[in-house]
Amino acid sequence: MKFDFVVPCLMGAEGLAADELKFAGFENVVTENGRVLFSGDMESCARANIILRCGERVLLRLASFEARSFEELFQGVSAIAWEDFLGKDDAFPVRGHSLNSQLRSVPSCQSIIKKAIAARMSREHGVEWLEESGDRYQVQFSIMRDRAEIFLDTTGDPLYMRGYKKQSNIATIRETLAASMVKIARYRGRETFIDSFCGSGTIAIEAAMASLNIMPGARRSFDSELWGFYDNRVFARLKEEYIAAERHEKLPVFAYDIDPECVEITRMNAERAGVLDCINVERGDALKIDYPSERAVLITNPPYGQRMMDVRSARELYRGLGRRTAHSGMKKYIITSDGEFESFFGKKADKKRKLYNGMIKCDLYMYFK
Ligand SMILES: C[S@@+](CC[C@H](N)C(=O)[O-])C[C@H]1O[C@@H](n2cnc3c(N)ncnc32)[C@H](O)[C@@H]1O
Structure with missing residues (x-):
């Protein structure tokens, strides 16, 4: 059976997630603001969850309809054949958001949707009381300009939680953002890679995983892995296939940090x-290490002066890094929220790209030599 799926993305990473899906042969891949759509069966759903490096989760879209009143919302949700997906004991928590719509109150929408699902499930399963003690089917809704979309979240813990980062420094970035930077730089393990402000090691680990064909979801679990309405053994089969195709070899990937605790955390995360x-x-020290002269790429996330350091010290670092790397000939990809980065670094970027580090709007400054 075919479904429509929606992959929410960090702003700026939509095109990258779409490329991942297209490259893997997914059908009807469409890029929208903040998300990517595709269609396929539950095997495609499992595959997307396992392989996506740049998307945040995979949502199965059950319905899309106009909802200007609670009655319309109730009717739209009641029309979905919930009993085809959920068993009578399964849990169905509801979460979501509403933007630029008449139905503004998220808690009220949540409770209407919950009531509509419960009424239909009781009727169709012929029970008065729904235990909700079974598998979790997280229901997600989005109401945008009076159009409601109702989803099942097939992922569970978001995709950036690969499972390897049990510890992190205070200003760590999401694995999905790190993977996006690696993908923008087209790093595949051939040239020397350096992150000289590695923190918890996210960028270096994502660079290594992409180079070694290690799928980000091959060793974690997903909510839909337990669902009973399809043959969920497909997850285990795909994970096994992907793990068998991984490579394991020494890479020219170097991660440095001035803080010994961060070095230790990076080692532990890399091991996991x-x-x-x-x-x-x-x-x-990023200002003292020797950078290679060519065929190398620096992908790094220095302090911004927000969560870590003050702005003046962060800018001193940018100035020092600019001087230290000025004649190295390597490509550089540096992410920061500091709009004046280039003047401190001492060189105008060849290209800039807007990316969000959580809620912090940043630019990725790219230097091609
Ligand atoms: C924003 S954090 C990096 C977070 C990292 N991308 C992650 O995902 O965990 C910046 C890091 O730069 C390190 N740092 C600050 N000054 C440094 C210097 N001169 N040389 C090397 N590392 C430095 C800090 O210890 C901190 O771990």
């Missing part, structure tokens, strides 16, 4: 990700 012996993690 299965790449510790493929990369090099060392203590180092």
Whole structure:
């Protein structure tokens, strides 16, 4: 059976997630603001959850309809054949958001949707009381300009939670953002890679995983893996296939941080990700280490002066980094929220790209030599 799926993305990463899906042969891939759509069966759903490096979750869209009143919302939700998906004991928590719509109160929409599902499930399963003690089917709604979309969240914990980052420094970035930067730089393990402000190691680990063909979801679980309305053994089969296709070899990937605790955290995270012996993690000062002269790429996330350091010290770092790397000839991809980065770094970027680090609007400054 075919469904429509929606993959919410960090703003700025939609095109990257769409490319991942297109490259893997998914059908009807469409990019929208903040999300990517595709269609397919539950095997495609499992595959998307396992392979996506740049998307945040995979939502199965059950319905899309106009809802200007609670009655319209109730009717629209009641029309969905919930009993085809959920067993009579399964849990169906509801969450969502509303924007630019007449139905503004999220808690009220939540309770209307919950009531509509419960009424239909009781009727169709012929029970008065729904235990909700079984598998979790997270219901998600989005109401935008009076159009309601109702989804089942097939993912559970968001996709950026690969499972390897049990510890992190205070200003760590999401795995999906790190993977997006690696993808923008087209890093595939051939040239030297450096992150000289590695923190918890996210960018270096994502670079290694992409280079070694390690799928981000191959070792974690997903909510829909337990669902009973399709043959959910497909998840285990796909994970096994992907794990069998992984490579394991030494890479020219170098991660440095000045803080010994961050170096230790990066090592532990890399070990959990299965790449510790493929990369090099060392203590180092980004302003003192030797950068390679060519065939190398720096992808890094220095302090912004927001969560870490003050703005003046962060800018001193940018100035120092600019001087230290000025003659290295390597490509540089540096993400920061500081709009004046280029003047401190001492060079105008060849290209800039807007990316969001959580709620912080940033630019990725790209230097091609
Ligand atoms: C924004 S955090 C990096 C977070 C990282 N991308 C992650 O995902 O965890 C910046 C890091 O730069 C490190 N740092 C600050 N000054 C440094 C310097 N001179 N040389 C190397 N690392 C430095 C800090 O210890 C901190 O871990």
